[in-house]
Amino acid sequence: MRYAIPYIEMGSLVIxxxxxxxxxxxxxxFWISFYIGRQIYxxxxxxxxxxxxxxNLSYINELKLNGVLHL
Numbered sequence: 004m005r006y007a008i009p010y011i012e013m014g015s016l017v018i019x020x021x022x023x024x025x026x027x028x029x030x031x032x033f034w035i036s037f038y039i040g041r042q043i044y045x046x047x048x049x050x051x052x053x054x055x056x057x058x059n060l061s062y063i064n065e066l067k068l069n070g071v072l073h074l
Contacts, residue, residue, distance in 0.1 A: 016065050028052050 011017050019035070031050040036043060050071065060069040 018066065 006019060008017055008019075019033070030052065033048045033050075035046045035048070037046070038044070059071055061071075062068075063070050
């Protein structure tokens with residue numbers, strides 16, 4: 004999967020990809036590349052099976068959903 008979101012306002016959020024419960028038993032990795040000015044940065048998020056279970060979910064007000072929030 005690959006998405007391009009040209010611009011995101013500071014302090015706002017964009018849903019990039021939700022993870023289907025059927026794959027919670029797998030390790031999931033997401034790479035996000037973004038620019039600050041002319042410099043490109045990468046951020047890697049890794050969701051291990053143990054991090055995505057009902058015990059680790061919290062309510063995310065902005066999404067109005069339960070989930071795992073990584074900053």
